Amino acid sequence: MSAFSPTRFAPLALMAGLLAAQTAFAAETELERGKRLFIQGAVPACALCHTLRDAGSEGSVGPVLDEIKPDAERVRKALRNGLGAMPSFAKSLSEADIQALARYVSQASGGAPAR
Numbered sequence: 001m002s003a004f005s006p007t008r009f010a011p012l013a014l015m016a017g018l019l020a021a022q023t024a025f026a027a028e029t030e031l032e033r034g035k036r037l038f039i040q041g042a043v044p045a046c047a048l049c050h051t052l053r054d055a056g057s058e059g060s061v062g063p064v065l066d067e068i069k070p071d072a073e074r075v076r077k078a079l080r081n082g083l084g085a086m087p088s089f090a091k092s093l094s095e096a097d098i099q100a101l102a103r104y105v106s107q108a109s110g111g112a113p114a115r
């Protein structure tokens with residue numbers, strides 16, 4: 001096999017591809033991540049139980065978030081501890097997920113400006 005065999009470059013090309021894919025994933029903003037988790041990423045999804053206009057959800061088990069306009073801290077607390085019929089997400093979501101949801105929900109509902 002010569003030093004310039006094309007097959008030698010295949011792993012390099014693969015790595016470049018993976019790197020590009022990773023960069024594309026990282027390009028998702030925190031607010032986009034929060035919205036994605038709200039609609040379908042969290043289990044069970046927030047959208048099943050909550051109405052939030054920005055997310056296009058019409059769940060009616062929990063309060064309408066556009067109306068209660070929770071600030072980020074209130075969202076974080078509900079996610080970590082659960083509240084009434086709402087389960088805690090402390091075990092199923094990472095800190096970063098909880099943070100993204102808190103930012104997204106508080107901003108999309110009008111409860112808090114983006115920080």
Ligand code: HEC
Nearest residue numbers: 042044045046049061062063070074075078083084085086
């Ligand atoms: C199984 C249904 C259900 C799911 C899923 C759910 N919630 Fe809730 N949520 C509720 C209910 C019910 C309440 C009201 C609890 C109470 O006041 O007793 C609530 C309350 C809240 C509140 C208000 C907390 C407060 O201090 O009054 C926020 C904010 C909230 N939910 C956000 C979320 C987010 C974000 C998600 C997704 C990660 C989510 N919820 C998932 C049912 C749900």
